[in-house]
Amino acid sequence: xxxxxxxxxxxxxxxxxxxxxxxxxxxxxxxxxxxxxxxxxxxxxxxxxxxxxxxxxxxxxxxxxxxxxxxxxxxxxxxxxxxxxxxxxxxxxxxxxxxxxxxxxxxxxxxxxxxxxxxxxxxxxxxxxxxxxxxxxxxxxxxxxxxxxxxxxxxxxxxxxxxxxxxxxxxxxxxxxxxxxxxxxxxxxxxxxxxxxxxxxxxxxxxxxxxxxxxxxxxxxxxxxxxxxxxxxxxxxxxxxxxxxxxxxxxxxxxxxxxxxxxxxxxxxxxxxxxxxxxxxxxxxxxxxxxxxxxxxxxxxxxxxxxxxxxxxxxxxxxxxxxxxxxxxxxxxxxxxxxxxxxxxxxxxxxxxxxxxxxxxxxxxxxxxxxxxxxxxxxxxxxxxxxxxxxxxxxxxx
Amino acid sequence: xxxxxxxxxxxxxxxxxxxxxxxxxxxxxxxxxxxxxxxxxxxxxxxxxxxxxxxxxxxxxxxxxxxxxxxxxxxxxxxxxxxxxxxxxxxxxxxxxxxxxxxxxxxxxxxxxxxxxxxxxxxxxxxxxxxxxxxxxxxxxxxxxxxxxxxxxxxxxxxxxxxxxxxxxxxxxxxxxxxxxxxxxxxxxxxxxxxxxxxxxxxxxxxxxxxxxxxxxxxxxxxxxxxxxxxxxxxxxxxxxxxxxxxxxxxxxxxxxxxxxxxxxxxxxxxxxxxxxxxxxxxxxxxxxxxxxxxxxxxxxxxxxxxxxxxxxxxxxxxxxxxxxxxxxxxxxxxxxxxxxxxxxxxxxxxxxxxxxxxxxxxxxxxxxxxxxxxxx
Ligand SMILES: Cc1cc2nc3c(=O)[nH]c(=O)nc-3n(C[C@H](O)[C@H](O)[C@H](O)COP(=O)(O)OP(=O)(O)OC[C@H]3O[C@@H](n4cnc5c(N)ncnc54)[C@H](O)[C@@H]3O)c2cc1C
Ligand SMILES: Cc1cc2nc3c(=O)[nH]c(=O)nc-3n(C[C@H](O)[C@H](O)[C@H](O)COP(=O)(O)OP(=O)(O)OC[C@H]3O[C@@H](n4cnc5c(N)ncnc54)[C@H](O)[C@@H]3O)c2cc1C
Numbered sequence: 001x002x003x004x005x006x007x008x009x010x011x012x013x014x015x016x017x018x019x020x021x022x023x024x025x026x027x028x029x030x031x032x033x034x035x036x037x038x039x040x041x042x043x044x045x046x047x048x049x050x051x052x053x054x055x056x057x058x059x060x061x062x063x064x065x066x067x068x069x070x071x072x073x074x075x076x077x078x079x080x081x082x083x084x085x086x087x088x089x090x091x092x093x094x095x096x097x098x099x100x101x102x103x104x105x106x107x108x109x110x111x112x113x114x115x116x117x118x119x120x121x122x123x124x125x126x127x128x129x130x131x132x133x134x135x136x137x138x139x140x141x142x143x144x145x146x147x148x149x150x151x152x153x154x155x156x157x158x159x160x161x162x163x164x165x166x167x168x169x170x171x172x173x174x175x176x177x178x179x180x181x182x183x184x185x186x187x188x189x190x191x192x193x194x195x196x197x198x199x200x201x202x203x204x205x206x207x208x209x210x211x212x213x214x215x216x217x218x219x220x221x222x223x224x225x226x227x228x229x230x231x232x233x234x235x236x237x238x239x240x241x242x243x244x245x246x247x248x249x250x251x252x253x254x255x256x257x258x259x260x261x262x263x264x265x266x267x268x269x270x271x272x273x274x275x276x277x278x279x280x281x282x283x284x285x286x287x288x289x290x291x292x293x294x295x296x297x298x299x300x301x302x303x304x305x306x307x308x309x310x311x312x313x314x315x316x317x318x319x320x321x322x323x324x325x326x327x328x329x330x331x332x333x334x335x336x337x338x339x340x341x342x343x344x345x346x347x348x349x350x351x352x353x354x355x356x357x358x359x360x361x362x363x364x365x366x367x368x369x370x371x372x373x374x375x376x377x378x379x380x381x382x383x384x385x386x387x388x389x390x391x392x393x394x395x396x397x398x
Numbered sequence: 399x400x401x402x403x404x405x406x407x408x409x410x411x412x413x414x415x416x417x418x419x420x421x422x423x424x425x426x427x428x429x430x431x432x433x434x435x436x437x438x439x440x441x442x443x444x445x446x447x448x449x450x451x452x453x454x455x456x457x458x459x460x461x462x463x464x465x466x467x468x469x470x471x472x473x474x475x476x477x478x479x480x481x482x483x484x485x486x487x488x489x490x491x492x493x494x495x496x497x498x499x500x501x502x503x504x505x506x507x508x509x510x511x512x513x514x515x516x517x518x519x520x521x522x523x524x525x526x527x528x529x530x531x532x533x534x535x536x537x538x539x540x541x542x543x544x545x546x547x548x549x550x551x552x553x554x555x556x557x558x559x560x561x562x563x564x565x566x567x568x569x570x571x572x573x574x575x576x577x578x579x580x581x582x583x584x585x586x587x588x589x590x591x592x593x594x595x596x597x598x599x600x601x602x603x604x605x606x607x608x609x610x611x612x613x614x615x616x617x618x619x620x621x622x623x624x625x626x627x628x629x630x631x632x633x634x635x636x637x638x639x640x641x642x643x644x645x646x647x648x649x650x651x652x653x654x655x656x657x658x659x660x661x662x663x664x665x666x667x668x669x670x671x672x673x674x675x676x677x678x679x680x681x682x683x684x685x686x687x688x689x690x691x692x693x694x695x696x697x698x699x700x701x702x703x704x705x706x707x708x709x710x711x712x713x714x715x716x717x718x719x720x721x722x723x724x725x726x727x728x729x730x731x732x733x734x735x736x737x738x739x740x741x742x743x744x745x746x747x748x749x750x751x752x753x754x755x756x757x758x759x760x761x762x763x764x765x766x767x768x769x770x771x772x773x774x775x
Contacts, residue, residue, distance in 0.1 A: 340552070
């Protein structure tokens with residue numbers, strides 16, 4: 001074993017740092033640093049910059065415009081971009097759909113969709129969950145009936161993240177009714193501008209309309225938008241989920257959150273001394289840091305063990321559980337650090353419409369909304385309870 | 399020992415429960431908030447008519463209660479439906495200080511609070527004070543026969559809705575001395591007072607209030623010069639009890655919603671409450687809420703005890719409520735899945751209020767440290 005970075009890896013880190021310093025607009029990174037709300041254009045602008053450098057698709061093959069980085073490079077890139085407060089890349093096209101198309105799509109589909117993900121022409125969203133099908137995803141009811149060379153889709157998806165910005169949605173739909181519920185599912189790509197698609201926003205507990213309900217009313221989808229074989233969608237869906245989970249672990253986000261927390265705690269006076277001198281607060285902060293140091297290595301160990309371009313199997317559930325627990329704990333500490341200044345709800349400040357004195361330190365207005373928003377981490381991508389069940393079955397063989 | 403409520407308090411609780419059950423729910427509160435109003439003035443008047451505001455004061459002050467158990471009964475019910483009306487800041491904090499320190503003419507305001515026709519607010523916290531009660535930088539300087547007030551107060555509960563403020567200011571001593579702090583009655587409309595209203599995360603209202611050369615008379619002072627700290631601590635103890643009891647009500651509401659959801663929501667063909675992974679955690683939530691209730695009973699029963707005993711209970715209870723509050727919030731949301739994250743669903747209000755209660759009058763870390771210090775003393 002050798003924990004040190006090679007010369008090459010150190011050079012790569014420098015290269016990423018220089019790139020960030022020269023390119024990432026402070027207008028955007030300040031929003032991320034302060035937990036303010038990003039608009040669609042912020043994400044698009046940053047994605048375009050990365051794409052121009054060939055760094056947008058970290059784990060795609062070079063042949064399709066990807067960077068084809070190994071696990072260590074990806075981790076270095078994630079650490080540096082998070083610490084520099086770069087916006088989170090929208091994962092739906094880049095790290096969810098693309099691996100599925102690469103593994104199960106036709107060459108035609110790859111040529112058609114992958115370049116448009118890179119160029120930002122398409123913004124994808126994920127149509128898995130339905131009102132009656134959350135953890136029990138295979139219970140989904142949205143139907144697609146083959147009619148000539150079109151599928152006709154009817155039903156409803158929900159909790160669709162950033163669906164309001166998207167022009168394409170990948171959906172799990174039921175194509176066969178009288179079989180085992182996992183066996184009748186297909187993976188369909190739907191242009192959201194097709195007649196019959198309606199998007200309705202859902203406001204979440206932090207006041208943001210981050211997710212949506214999406215309704216399909218006799219939506220006609222050409223057969224060439226089917227991925228893989230009809231009725232085999234469940235296999236592709238699960239394959240995608242392992243990629244999604246590995247992504248949610250978010251070690252880089254935790255690194256950045258810890259750095260912010262330490263800074264805030266050092267500059268917040270509590271009981272006549274800095275908060276990081278409060279033994280209870282300091283102990284909790286140290287505990288998270290200790291866990292995070294180990295988590296970084298757990299993440300690398302698991303991700304490196306997976307084949308190139310692939311996601312780990314049941315181990316991805318482990319990363320998701322531990323990673324989300326740490327991220328949530330960090331938001332809880334940041335909330336407490338803000339003290340009474342966590343109380344005002346200032347949407348104008350969070351949306352950047354009002355930059356005047358936010359009643360307290362600049363990091364405070366987002367502390368409580370972020371704490372609430374990040375409760376989602378243990379719910380989506382398969383709730384943590386479901387991940388535990390997966391580990392119990394697949395690893396412990398219980 | 400007797401863990402039953404007296405007949406009068408049981409009646410008060412039943413009456414309040416009935417009234418709130420008929421008049422207050424999540425939809426009504428959402429409409430109210432959407433209208434931009436900071437609270438429902440009619441509800442406040444009706445609470446007054448029911449004697450709820452009177453229950454915050456002793457008979458000497460024209461009320462008919464004022465003890466720890468009166469606060470407990472009222473605030474648990476208010477918390478159970480999630481009211482945002484100005485009761486704790488007005489009647490318990492500011493009203494409590496008037497009752498403790500006011501002279502006969504100043505106390506006339508208490509009658510108006512009990513009647514629900516005026517709202518008071520305590521302007522005490524400052525940008526740098528965090529949870530330290532004695533850290534007062536606002537100054538009150540003698541100028542001829544007058545007093546001149548200068549400083550900034552933050553997170554004033556219902557500050558912008560108040561007609562009269564109780565304002566703390568330093569007449570002498572260093573910036574965090576307990577001695578030297580005085581309280582003054584200041585009309586919000588007085589020259590030199592600027593108030594910026596804001597909504598809080600839990601839909602209650604707060605304000606930042608600046609005092610710029612505000613001129614007061616000697617007769618505006620509550621009690622003796624420089625000696626208000628003890629009364630501030632007592633009023634804060636009472637207000638801490640109030641929000642802790644409110645938290646228990648909110649916990650019960652969150653628990654009821656979650657248990658109902660565990661029974662109704664089906665996944666994998668069965669109600670999710672059949673999964674032992676959730677059952678056991680819901681049981682832990684139940685146990686911790688019982689602990690929270692006991693902690694509140696402990697504080698209520700020791701509210702009139704000598705200072706050190708009372709304050710140990712204040713810190714013990716507030717610490718425990720903060721910990722259990724976070725557990726209830728996080729577990730209730732988690733066990734609901736996506737629905738638990740939505741603003742529209744009633745749980746969101748209880749989750750936000752429970753979380754913000756941790757930020758009022760000292761959070762878990764503050765009170766853990768304070769408990770240790772008080773225990774060593
Ligand atoms: C902010 C947010 C964004 C989302 N974005 C998307 C998106 O873009 N696209 C998309 O398709 N979906 C999305 N989701 C949906 C997400 O995947 C689901 O919420 C998740 O799968 C849980 O389903 P559910 O909400 O129906 O909860 P339920 O499945 O009803 O679960 C409720 C509770 O029961 C528990 N539970 C269920 N079954 C079991 C069991 N067998 N054993 C033990 N416990 C169990 C769960 O863990 C949870 O705690 C998003 C959700 C959120 C909150
Ligand atoms: C120090 C000690 C003193 C004792 N004294 C007495 C005594 O005086 N008289 C007497 O009669 N017995 C006594 N016992 C026995 C005790 O009651 C049993 O150990 C206990 O009932 C558990 O049974 P078990 O050891 O067979 O474990 P098991 O029942 O095999 O349980 C093993 C594990 O599985 C868990 N488990 C089992 N069923 C479930 C389920 N349905 N859901 C979730 N988890 C489950 C258990 O919680 C435990 O963690 C004593 C045991 C100990 C350790």
